[in-house]
Amino acid sequence: MLTTRLPGRVEPYKLAARAEHMEGLMALDAFTRLTEAVGPQQGDVEVWLDFTIDPQRRHEIHGRLRATLQLPCRRCLRPMAQEVESEFLLGMVSNDALAAELPSTHEPVLVEDEQLNLLTMVEDELILSLPQAVYHDEADCAVSRDQLTSGEDVAASREPAASPFDVLRHLKGKKH
Numbered sequence: 196m197l198t199t200r201l202p203g204r205v206e207p208y209k210l211a212a213r214a215e216h217m218e219g220l221m222a223l224d225a226f227t228r229l230t231e232a233v234g235p236q237q238g239d240v241e242v243w244l245d246f247t248i249d250p251q252r253r254h255e256i257h258g259r260l261r262a263t264l265q266l267p268c269r270r271c272l273r274p275m276a277q278e279v280e281s282e283f284l285l286g287m288v289s290n291d292a293l294a295a296e297l298p299s300t301h302e303p304v305l306v307e308d309e310q311l312n313l314l315t316m317v318e319d320e321l322i323l324s325l326p327q328a329v330y331h332d333e334a335d336c337a338v339s340r341d342q343l344t345s346g347e348d349v350a351a352s353r354e355p356a357a358s359p360f361d362v363l364r365h366l367k368g369k370k371h
């Protein structure tokens with residue numbers, strides 16, 4: 196169980212030169228692009244990072260992250276808890292030309308003035324880890340089986356329910 200908080204910025208070349216390991220938490224509500232994409236989030240993402248220099252002198256970050264996100268169900272658009280987890284291998288670059296030289300095994304990560312914005316980097320990886328679509332189990336979903344078989348494109352045409360009664364019914368339904 197991680198308890199420490201990761202800083203928003205680090206000096207990744209120094210960390211790589213010392214082969215440093217970092218691990219810790221970042222608050223999910225700090226990720227504004229993620230919130231815009233899938234709605235408000237609570238809790239933390241757990242992050243593990245190893246900074247290294249490979250035999251080709253590439254400065255790398257081997258990383259892993261894990262979080263429980265609230266993602267909108269594709270059928271009813273109400274949020275549902277979904278665990279996401281991903282591993283990534285990043286190559287530090289200072290410009291686009293260097294990014295193009297990286298092998299396909301590495302994703303480029305931009306380092307400017309020796310500084311890496313860890314918040315942006317972790318948010319990028321979280322967004323990449325999002326599943327294509329999530330659905331409640333049919334018994335828990337606000338959209339009934341009847342509506343599904345009518346052939347209507349429910350997710351595209353339906354607005355999220357605003358009625359507090361609907362919200363309550365949904366909460367009760369989730370306890371089963």
Ligand SMILES: [Zn+2]
Nearest residue numbers: 268271331336
């Ligand atoms: Zn649903």
